[in-house]
Amino acid sequence: MVSESASAYDAIVTLFLEDVGTLFVVNQKGYLAGVISRKDLLRASLGNKTLEDVPVGIIMSRMPNIITCAPEESLYAAAKKLIDFQIDSLPVVRPSEEDPKFMELTGRVTKTTIAKAFVELGSEPKV
């Protein structure tokens, strides 16, 4: 996770340190503020500005324009969102008890999660 004021450079370093493909951006209270993907960061790397000078806040997708899922959603529903919206990662969120406008992060579902589940299903469809 990174904050909005982190640079795109810091975000890329964080991607490597956390070994993830998508970073979730949180506000000062720890609520979900945005999502930044490898694609967003690669796009930024094509720009004229050095990555140290590009704040995460201007290249991330920002709440409420973020596809999320709830902890009780099925993996099938989550996979369908990943495909339908052509994204790699879904933040799993629940409304804050303090202020339900804000979302608390409780996890992530990625295409890797789905691929692991597919392997665990153990079936061998000859597709």
Added chain:
Amino acid sequence: MVSESASAYDAIVTLFLEDVGTLFVVNQKGYLAGVISRKDLLRASLGNKTLEDVPVGIIMSRMPNIITCAPEESLYAAAKKLIDFQIDSLPVVRPSEEDPKFMELTGRVTKTTIAKAFVELGSEPKV
């Protein structure tokens, strides 16, 4: 697809144009020479050199150190490789008839392919 002599900058542009997460690099005869992922390109973007000056050939994974699959492999086997080797994309290849040392590209299997298959299976395991 890009050639080894393309720059990392060109590779990123090609990723966007082809709307893929991983590029396959081919040699002059069109055989598979390497694979370059978003992760490889992001790593390059952290370097001191401008992306125009970094050739794809020095940051790609190079044959024979590439995980591939054959056209007749099951989707299950392909998904297992994606998970076991922590990669996003597998080139589907067959040995060239002209020279079996070289591999002809016939397609790709990605985590998106697997997630689509998972959705098509249509089951709703409450994981």
